[in-house]
């Protein structure tokens with residue numbers, strides 16, 4: 332049984348002409364210890380899909396669909412009303428860790444807060460566990476680093492702190508929304524390696540959102556491609572690069588420098604091609 336089965340998710344936001352459908356009828360599943368990549372251009376609905384899973388969609392949105400998580404079924408629209416204890420155990424990390432961390436508190440106090448209030452640890456145990464978590468995510472001199480403020484750390488280190496906080500919450504699923512986009516290529520590779528190792532060692536599952544199909548295909552087990560609020564296809568990462576089914580996926584692949592045979596850039600996708608992507612429908 333998958334850890335997560337999302338079914339028929341649709342999300343609409345109020346607009347001048349009524350409602351604008353940001354996501355329509357999206358379904359996917361995710362196994363334990365699996366990394367699912369969700370890829371698509373800006374505005375395709377990746378982030379709102381994932382925010383809906385943690386009940387973080389803004390007021391006024393209209394949401395329908397269900398999710399089964401760890402055996403429990405929830406209507407997505409009900410999630411914002413559930414208490415923290417009742418909500419599915421899903422952690423989130425975002426593109427800009429500095430914006431997610433509190434700038435006026437040390438990273439140690441932010442991690443220990445999760446451990447003390449989320450897991451009932453006393454101050455001493457939480458302090459030791461926080462240092463162990465920093466060590467686990469590859470931060471050197473973890474005890475000393477607990478006393479650092481986010482602005483005293485690099486972007487890559489802050490992203491590691493965010494991952495440590497997700498581990499502190501003992502979440503079964505981590506949703507990572509463009510977690511490496513703001514980082515340089517070397518640090519990006521290190522964070523991806525860290526996520527892979529954590530999945531292998533802990534059985535954590537990850538949804539990794541990105542607009543970079545190349546990166547997603549290297550990191551993830553399976554890849555879901557979104558366009559215009561629709562899920563166009565889901566395939567194993569190895570298959571999607573050699574046998575993409577949907578014209579949009581083919582265009583994304585063609586935009587990767589060095590990818591053969593087509594060499595056109597995404598920038599040459601015309602409006603006519605855009606409307607044809609949705610006409611083609613889902614290439615499940």
Ligand SMILES: Nc1ncnc2c1ncn2[C@@H]1O[C@H](COP(=O)(O)OP(=O)(O)OP(=O)(O)O)[C@@H](O)[C@H]1O
Pocket residue numbers: 344345353371372373374375376377378379380389542
């Ligand atoms: N709070 C909101 N109110 C109204 N419309 C919204 C809101 N949040 C998102 N949208 C719309 O929903 C659609 C999907 O947005 P979403 O942020 O999920 O795209 P995305 O694929 O994650 O893009 P990006 O890669 O740029 O983050 C867009 O058309 C966006 O304008």
